[in-house]
Structure formats: C-alpha cells, structure tokens
Amino acid sequence: MASPPRVAVFGSVNQDLVLRVQRPPHPGETVMAKSVERLPGGKGANQAVAAARAGALVQFIGSFGEDEVGAVLRGRLRREKVGLTGSMTVPGPNGVAVIIVDDTGENVIVVPPGANDKLAMTEAAESVLTRVDMMLCQLEVPFEAIVDALRVSRAAGVLAIVNFSPVPSGPFPPELLELADVLIVNEGEARELGDRLRGATHVVTTLGARGARYRGPRGEASAPSPKVQPVDTTGAGDVFAGVFAASWHLGPEQALRRAAVAGSLATLVPGAGNCAPTAEAIDEAMRKAR
Template sequence: MGSVNIDLSLGVGALPRPGETVLASSMTQAPGGKGGNQAVAAARAGARVQFVGAVGDDPAAEQLRAHLRANGVGLDGAVEIPGPSGTAVVVVDANAENTIVVAPGANGRFTLTDDRARGVVADCDVLLTQLEIPVDTAIAAAQHARSAGAVVVVNASPAGQDPASLGELAAAADVVITNEEEANEWPWRPAHLVVTLGSRGARYAGADGEYSVPSPAVDAVDTTGAGDVFAGVLAANWPPNPGSAGERRLALRRACAAGALATLVPGAGDCAPDAEAIDKALQNAS
C-alpha cells in the first residue's frame, strides 16, 4: 500500500547547489512512486501482490494502472480520486546519487475508507506500507491488517513525519525498514528493525539479535529505486509469523541482492530484478 507517481528523471553531471541552474544531459518519464515500485518488486520476486492506493482522474492514471497490471500487480485496492496523479522529479548525477522532489497529488488525499481497499488490506498475509501517503492512512491500514493476523512491514520513508504519529505506526508494525538518516527519527524498537546501508547492504536488530548482511558488489548506474526494490523483495520473502531466524536472514539476503541489481538499471519503475536474477546474484556472491 502506498504511492504511485509519474517520475520525471533528469541526468546531470553534478547535483545543483542552492540557487544554481544546471543543464540536464538526459530526460526520461516513467511510472514510479514508492508504493508502485515496491509492488512491482514484490511481484517480480514471486509474490502475489495487490496494490492499495490512489491515482487521479488525469491521463497519467491509466499509464500508472497499465504499468502495474503489466507487472502482475492486482488493482483490487486501487481507487481513483478527482485531480492529478502523483508526480516526482528525480535528478541523478554522474555518481548515481539522486535528489527527489514529490508532488503527492492523489496520493496525498488517499484514505482507507473504500470498502474494496479495506477488504484487500484485511485479506493480505503481509502488508507493506510507507510514508508517501498520509501517515494516518498508513496507521489505519497497519492496525487493520495486524488485527486480521497479517505481518505489517513499514518502510519509514520519506522522513519528516510527526513523531506522535510515527509512534502510533511503530506500535502496529512487525518490521520497520529505514535508511541510516531516517533511523535517527525512529527511536522505537519494533520486533525487527532493518536499516539499509546502500552499497554496504543492511543491518538487522531485533528478536534475532544484531547482524549485518552485505550487498553484492556492482557498478551502479542509478540508485533511485534501490531502496524500494529492497523493501518490496524483503516483504515478498518475509515469513508469516512467527517465522524463523533463518527465514528472516534469507529474506534480508535476497533483498540486499535485489537492491544491488536495481542500481544497474536507470530509473525506478522498471529496475526490479526477477526471482531468477536474485538467485543468480546470491549464487555468484557465495
């Protein structure tokens, strides 16, 4: 459950400083958004996925729906809201680092009041949500899914949310995924905390102790969608409760491999590897 956007990606030599204008060497437009990217990543990794979220009533909406359908993602929980769909501007430099600005559009007005969306959330085995939708909506979904017995995975991104609301969301989460910067906003300790470390892999702290999982070494082209791919593949492979420590570690290994492979493809919406590619990356790394 989460956002879908049309991503406008611009390639530059160096990210602009405040007040600076730079010329882009390339421009692409493609479906993206954290929720959509994570749904596609989970589906390509082999999970049966339903997307819950909102699009507008503009031409971009059908492009977003078509992209999800083409990747095997169900739309039983997708709703249409009058107005524009979400849009993101992604600026990527020569070192594959990026800066992103998002105009939420329909994502920012999405609530869990639609009966079909609530039904999909209640029926899932694993709910993966993040914070490009209103945090109150994420809280409602997490509580609804957990009461139905699902594993709740929260990708605590983007940062900058109200601490009281984050605390309420933390109470409903089984697994929380943050990056190193976002981890500073997350003082709560869920059963399983996963901190992504970019090219260095991920760090786990929780019921299974503390340990790190490395990522395969790759020559990155664009890191834009890597975190979303990591989250989607982690959710796709996370075991139902109670699960085992070995199953959870394997899910982390697969997520790290998938995140690394995602950096080899420009753009976020189509960078997720399939299960076979993930398997091969793990075999080559062992």
C-alpha cells in the first residue's frame, strides 16, 4: 500500500467572525445580523485541514499570535492531525476574518491579518519544506515569505502549488507565478491574470457550481460538481485546493474530480474551518455521482 502524500501548507491562520444576514448591507446602510459565530479559519489553515481530512500527512507553516486565540487555533490544528513543526508564534494578536454570509450562501470577507503579516521563512520551516512531496500556498501572508518558500521548494525538487487568491490589488513579485508548478485560480482570478497564466505548466480553474477545469502538458480536462443546495460557500475554494493537493499523486484528472466533489460538499456545512469532508465522504459522493 502506497504511503500517504506529504503536504506542507504555507499560509494564513485566522479566527473567523461569521455574521449571518438576510442580505449584505448597501454602502451607508446598517443591517441586523441573525447570528454571530467565532470559528477557525484562514486560507492556509483551512487548506491544511482539508488536505489532512482527505488523507495526506500535513505540516502547516504559519504565524500565530501570542493571544488566547492563537493557542486555541494551534490546539484545533493538532486535533485535526496537522503538524506545526515549521510554524512560529509572534507578539500581538492572531489574524481575524470578518465574514458576512447572506441567505443564498454567498459571502463577503474582510481580513485584518494580525500575526499573518509577520510570517517569515525560518530554519524550521525550511527543514519542513525540504522533506515533503509538495508545498501549497496562498496569498494571505507577505509576498516575500511566499517567494522564499517557493524558492526553497524549487531547490528541493518539491512540487509547488500556488492558490493565487486573493489576487493582489497592486504589483506583486513575478516569482509568485514563475516558481509555481501548479496554479489554482477561480474564474475572476483567471480574468485578472489574463495572459500571465499562459506560462504556467499546470493551471486549474474553479468554476463554482459548474465544477472545475484543468490545463496541463498532456491536454485539458474538466470535472463537474455534484448538484447541492448550498448552505454557505465560505471555504469551498480552500477545501478544493487542499483536497487537490492531497490527491495530486493520483494524477491531475483524478485530483480535479475529487477536489470538485469535496468543494461541493463543503458548501453544505456552515463556516470555513470545519466544512472539509473526509476522504470517505468524498469517495461516497463520487460513487453516487457515477
């Protein structure tokens, strides 16, 4: 039996403050929230949990605050069997995400980064990145740290998967694209990047309820998403990325199919941090889809 893939996730960890509303407010308008929840989140931590639940051996490299929130989030990742060997703790508060979810399941998000802004490459992180099969990162932490992680991965012959989200509003280092072996984007991010995606070896584009498509050296493929009635779309893209990384060893097309199914299942669970399905749930949904 083949050993599970070893995945390092380099990225953000937040506490999510989730406000549920009938609809988002217009500029200058106040609306009443129907509920408020504090949940684990951060694109990096979400993807780490998704990859671990999908069967990968995962190490998370992130920056935690010294506050109580940071301690809670560390404990939660350990319970999900996510290693923290390469992570760091810094003075100040942990990162937070304020998420407004409406009755259709759509969301808007505001993120004060907190400790995430202080993530940097350390000897411990470098050691982790040289002993895995692949590294998955996103863009909620400093670009300099991400580029350092990509360079270490490239030098070690480790596959680098970049979830190019959120797309920077201003200039960004070209290495974020140049050092990526696999790019994962949604349709809006693909439009923003335009021709700059052409140089990537492998490009995965998520299409929401329509599934996802892949372009690589051997051609193109697409995968549908199971039809579901979404409760909350927050975190579905993170689940897709984490499961795709955990399934890459099966080949791009199979990874695409598993990730599309997992992203769809994630919309059935409120919140971003706990919405990732298990490998067994993904397998069952794929059997039903066939």
